[in-house]
Amino acid sequence: MTDTLTPVLTDNWDADRAWTLASYEERGGYAALDKAFAMTPDAVIDTVKDSGLRGRGGAGFPTGMKWGFIPQDNPRPKYLVVNADESEPGTCKDIPLMMASPHTLVEGVIVSSYAIRANTAFIYVRGEVLHVIRRLQRAVQEAYLAGHLGKNIHGSGYDLDLIVHAGAGAYICGEETALLEGLEGRRGQPRLRPPFPAVAGLYASPTVINNVESIASVPSIITNGAAWFAGMGTEKSNGFGIFSLSGHVTNPGQYEAPLGITLRELIDLAGGMREGHELKFWTPGGSSTPLLTPEHLDVPLDFESVGAAGSMLGTRALQLFDETTCVVRAVLRWTEFYKHESCGKCTPCREGTWWLTQTMARLEKGQGDEGDLDLLLDQCDNILGRSFCALGDGATSPISSSIQHFRDEYLAHLTHGGCPFDPAASTAFAPVGAPA
C-alpha cells in the first residue's frame, strides 16, 4: 500500500534554510542531473512518459507526450517556459513550493530542458509574490555559480540559461499562450491555436510550457524511476500531487498525497471541518471547477473520477466552505473576479462576465425574480464553449453548478429580500461555534 500522504516535493520544506543550495544539495539535490545527462534526451522523455505524469496546472495533459510534440527537426531554438503564474482562486501550491525549495524547480527545469533540447528556459512567475521571486532569483544565481546552469553543465556539454521573469498582474497569463504573450512583452491575450506552442510558441519557436509542480516532479521521477512514480495514484492519474486545503477546515494547508485520495480523507487529516460546523460546498480544483457538495466527499480526487462527478480535478485547490457561507455571495465574488480578469479579447467572456456580474449582484441583493436564474443559465450557455479560451468557461462553472446544487438558496435571497446570511459568522475570527 502507498502511504496516505507521500511527501516528495514538500519533503524538504521543514529543513533548515531549505531554500538554499547547501540545504538542497545536502539532501541529494541536483543528483538527477547526472543521471539525466547519462541518458539520451529521448530517454528522459520516455521516462517521463512512462511515469504517467500529467500536467499539474489543471488540464492534466500528459507531460511526456507534450515534450514529444516538440519537432526536433525544426532548426529554431527550443524553449522551456515554466508557468509559475499561479492565480486560480484557491490554488496555492506552487507559491509555497518555490518559496521553500526553489532548487527543486530549478533542477526540474534543467532536466526538462535537456530532454526537449532547449538551451534557454524561463520561469514566468506572477509578480505579486515578492519573496518567492527573491528566492527564485537567488536559487538561479546559486545554480549558475555551482555549475548547474550555464555552459557545459556538469561537464555534460549541455548549456542552459534560465531567466526568472516576473509578471505584472493578470490571471489570464496562466493560460499558456497568454503567458507567452506576456513573456514577449505584449498584452496577455491568448493566441489562436493552431499553431500550438510545441510548434510555434515563444518567438514562434517550439516551446514547452509546464506548470511548476509538473516540472518540479521531474527530478524525483528521474531519480526514483518511472515505475516508482507510476506506482502511486490511480490507473490513469499516476503519482502524487499537492492538495491545497483552505477555508473552513481546522488545519488548512498543503497535503501531498497520491492522486485518488478523497476529500473525506483529507479533511480528516486536516483535523476536520472547523469546530461546530459542517461542509456545505467545495471546489475540487479552483474556482473554475464546478462546485461539489458533501455528497462528493468520497469521490477519488483523480482526473477521471472528479470529471465523472461533474467537475474537474484542476489544481487540487480544495476550497472548503461550511454552512455559514452564502453560496450566492461566494459565486458573485468569483464572477466579479472573472469580469476583472477577462482579457477582453473575445465577446462572450468580455461582455458576458460584465452582464453575469450585474445579474448575480441583483440576485444577491434579493432583487430580480426566478427568471433571472434561467437568464443566468442561458448566459452561461452562450459563454461556455463559445469563448476564445477557458477563462470564459471557468466563469460559468460556479454559476451553473451553484444553481444546480443550491437553487433554493438563490430563491431564498428573493424571498428574504437580500442575503439571509451573516457574513461575520463565516470569518476565521468568528467566535468558535458561532451559529450560521
Place this chain on the structure above:
Amino acid sequence: MSHQPNGADGLERAGLGEKTWAEMREIADRYPEKRSGLLPMLHLVQSVEGRITPEGIEACAEILGISAAEVNGVATFYTMYKRKPVGDYHVGVCTNTLCAVMGGDLIFERLKDHLDVGNDETTEDGKITLEHVECNAACDYAPVMMVNWEFMDNQTPESAVQVVDDLRAGREVHSTRGPRLCTWREAERVLAGFPDDRADEGPAAGPASLAGLAVAREKGWTAGADRSATESSGAKGESK
C-alpha cells in the same frame, strides 16, 4: 529604429536618468528578443518614478523600437502597473471569495475606514495605498493581506490595522512568512530583476505549508523513496 513620428530619432528624452536608461537596456538584453524585457522594464519605471509615467512609457518604446501606444497597451493591461502615484506601502487585501468569506471583506472595510481612503487610493501622508486584490495564492492562510506583495497571513481587522499603523509610524514590520518589509519602489526594483539582499530572511515555509508534512512525519508516511535513493523505484508500486 524609433517609431516616434515627432522625429526624436536617436535623441534620448531626459527624465529617467542615465542609470535607469542603462538598466532598462540591460533588462532588454537579458532576453533573446528585446521586447520580452517590457514587463520588467515597466517594473523598473515604477521603482524609479513611483508609477508608470509618460517618460517611462516613451523610454520603453524607444529602447524596444515599438510604439508608445503599444507600451501603453501593455502597461494598462496588467494590474500591478499603476497610473496614479503609489504610497510607500501598497496594501492589498484579498477579497476573492475564500479570503472574503474568511474575513477579507471585513478587513478591507475596516482599513478603508481607518485610513479614510477608498479602493486604490493613497493616504494623505503618502504612506499607504489601499487596494483590494484578487487571489494571491495563499488561501491556506486566509484571510490574507499583501504589503508590497509580501505575505501578511491570517489577518484580522485588528492585526491589519496594527500593520498599517506600524508602517505609517515608521516601525519595522516583518512579513509573517518573509523578510522585513521594504518600500513599494524597492519591491518593484526586485521585480525588475535587480535582487536585494533579503532572500535569506524569513522561514522556508509557514505553518500551513507544512501542515501535511507534519502529519506525514507524525505518521511516518513517505513516498517510499528518498532523493538519494537510486535503486528503489517501484518500492511501493503494488497497488493501483
Place this chain on the structure above:
Amino acid sequence: MSTTDKAPEKVDTGLVTLTIDGVQVSVPKDTLVIRAAEQVGVQIPRFCDHPLLDPVGACRQCLVDIPDAGNGRGFPKPQASCTLPVAEGMVVNTQATSEVADKAQQGIMEFLLINHPLDCPVCDKGGECPLQNQAMSNGRGESRFAERGGIKRTFPKPINISAQVLLDRERCVLCARCTRFSEQVAGDPFIALAERGALQQVAIYEREPYESYFSGNAIQICPVGALTSADYRFRSRPFDLVSTPGVAEHDACGAAIRVDHRRGKVMRRLAGNDPEVNEEWISDKDRFAFRYAQVADRITYPQVREDGELRPASWTEAFAVAARGLRDAGAAAVLTGGRLTAEDAYAYAKFARVSLGTNDIDFRARPHTAEEASFLASHVALSGDVTYADLEAAPVVVLLGLEPEDEAATLFLRLRKAAQRGRTQVVSVASHASRGLTKMNGRLVPAAPGTEVEVIGSLKDAEHGVTKDAVILVGERLAQTHGALSAAADLAAGTGARIAWVPRRAGDRGAVEAGALPNLLPGGRPLTEASARVDLGAAWGADTLPAKVGRDGNAIVAALAKGDLGGLVVGGVDPDDTADPAAFRAALDAARFVVSLELRETDVTRVADVVLPVAPVADKAGTFVTWDGRARSFDAVFANPASLPDLRVLSGIADELAAIGHGRPLGFRTVAEVRDEMQSLGPWDGARPALDAGKAPKPVKAPRKGETAFALATWKQLVDLGSMQDGEEHLRATARRPVARVSRASYESVLGMLEAQPGGDQLVTVTGDRGSVTLPVVVADMPDGVVWVPARSFGRGVLAELASPGSTVTLKGATS
C-alpha cells in the same frame, strides 16, 4: 481541362470537398470555413474577420456547428468559422440549418449589444453598418439586458485620436480590425488595445496621435461607427449618396477608389477593391484630398487679358484669342504638369505637333534631364515587365531614388506586405533609412546626392542579391544625378533583373505613352525614327510632322527667356514644382503669349494672356497609366457641361488655329474619340531607342572645404503643402512634422556635442542659393555631409526657397 478522349485522370487539384448546410462544395486547401460558406451563398455574420488581415477569432460572431470535422468526429461546441480551415469530408452547419449555430450567434450578438449605445439614428455608420445589419439578421428583437435593468459601460463621447480620426469607444465592438490593420498592413501601430476586459478600448498614446498615412482604411473597415473621420462626420447618410468608381489621381499607383457624392459634390472617397492593384487599401491622400476641386479659387469661365487685366470671355472668343496670340507670338511650346489623363496628354502631344508644328513639349514640370528623356524612351515607354504581384514574388526589390511611402503609397503597402511575408528583401539606395524603409525591414545602401552612380554600380556585388529574379524600381528623382539612370539600366542589364520606373504623379506614365515629350511621339514612337513620323503623320492626316527633337522643359524655359520662343501653352503646372521656379516665372514674363489651361488660379494664370478652365478628374472620363503600365480608365463622376477636359479645350484652339492657317483640327472633341484614336494608332512595334546618357552637365560647384557644406537630399512627403491637398485642413494636420536630418557626426560638427534636449528641439538653418529655411534637426543614419529636408512642407518649398536638389547648402544652428 482535358481535350483528349481519355477519361480525365484523378489529379491533385489542391481542392478540398466539404458539405456546408447540406451543399457540397470544393474549395482550395486552407480556405477558411467562413469563406467556403460564401461559395455556397451563405453569409456567416462576422466582425473581426477580414480577408486581408490575419485571422484572430476574437468576436466569435461567426460560430457554426461542425458535426463532423472530416475525421468522423464532431466538435462538441460551436466553432469560429473565421479561424477554421476546411477539411476533406467536413460537415458544417451554419445558422441557416443549425439551431445550435443560430443560438450561438444570437447569443454573441446579444452580448455585443449590451454595451453598445444603440445610437444608430445619429451614427455616421447607420445604414451601412455591419453591426446594425447583422443585428437585424442574426439578433433578437428585444434586449434582455435592458429589460432587466442592465447598466451599460459608458465613455466620454468621441475623442480625437488624430486630427482626422475620431473614436467613439462606446460603439466599439473591439474586433481589433483597426489595430491589426495599423500593425499588420500599414506598420503604424499608433493605435493599440489598452485596458482589459470590458474596459478594453482602442487607444493612442497620449502624446502620439494616430498619424498614419493610411489611417482612413481603419475607418473604412470598422464594422461599427466607432471610427469616423473629422472630414465626413455628420455630413451625409449612405442612402443619400451616389457611388461612382474612380481611380486615385494623387500618384502613379492607380488605386481603385469609390467616389460618394450628392448633388454634384463629392462627400467622401473610399478605397475600391482591386486585388491586382490596391487590394482594399488607399492612402489618406487618395481618400481625403478631393476638395482642391471645390475651393474658392476654382476657375469657372474662360478669361482673356485686355489692357493688362483678365476679363471673362466666351469659349469661342477665348479660343480665337488664344489662336491668334499663339500665331503672332512666333515659335511656341507646350509644358504640362504630371497630372494629365493619358487622353489629355495625347491631346497636348498632338496639339504641339499638328497645331504648333513643334516637338517642344514636356510633361516634366519638375527637375529633369536629357538622360531621363532618353531613359523614358528606351526603358519606360510601352514597358510592362513588372506588376504589383511581381513585387511579392521577387526575392529582392531595389529602390533607386524612390521613397514609396511618400511617393507611391499603394506600392508601399504591397512592398511592405511582401517584406512582411519574409520572402522579399527591400534594398534602398537613399540618403537615409526612412521610416517607410524601416517598416519594410529594408536595407539601406546609403548614398549621398551625387554618388548614386558608384553606389548603384556596387549593387552588382553578390551580397545584395540582385539577380534575374530581382526587381529594380527607379524613381523620377534618380534622374537628378547624371549617369544614375544609366547605371540603373546597366544594373538591370548586367543582372537580368527587371526594371520599372515609378514616377510620383498620376499622369506621368500616361504622358510618356502619349508622347508628351520632346523625343517621343504617341504610342512610344521614337521621334528620330522616320517611319514612326511618317506613320503617325499619315494617321493624323498631316503632311509632315516636325522631325527635329524638341526642347525639353528646361530648354523651353531658357528659350522663352532668351526670346527664341515666343508662345507657351501651359497645362497644370505649379511654378514652384519646376526645376527653377524663379527662372520659370521669368520665362512666363518674357513670353510673348501664354495660354493657361488650369483648374484654379495660379501664378501662371495670373500672368497668362488667355486662361481656360479645365475639368478636374471628377468631371471627366480619362485614363491614368500606372507605374506598372496598367491603363486605369474611369468615367466622369459628374456630368458638368461647363467643365471641359483639356483635350476639348485644345481642340477648340486647334480649330481656330486651323482656321487662320496654322495646322489642322485635332479631329476629336470627346474623351471617347481620343480613346478611339489612340486605340487605332496602337503602340510602336519597332525597336526601342538605345539609352544615351548624354553629356554630363557642368559639374556643380565643388563643395567648399569646411564643416558646413552639405549636399541637399530631398523628396516630397505624402501629406504636404501640395496644391491638391488644399482645403483639407484635417488631412494636412496629420502631416509629418518637417525636420532636417543629418548624421550624428554632422550634427555634432554643426551644433556641438549631441545631448538630450528636454522639452525642445534643436533648430538648424539650412541655406542654399535660393534662400534659407529653419527647421528642427534630428539625427539619422546617413552619410556625413548630407542634409535631408522635405521638399514641399514649408513655405513655397525647397525648389523655390532653398536650392536645387543635390546642390550644396550650408547649415548652422538656430534658436527659435
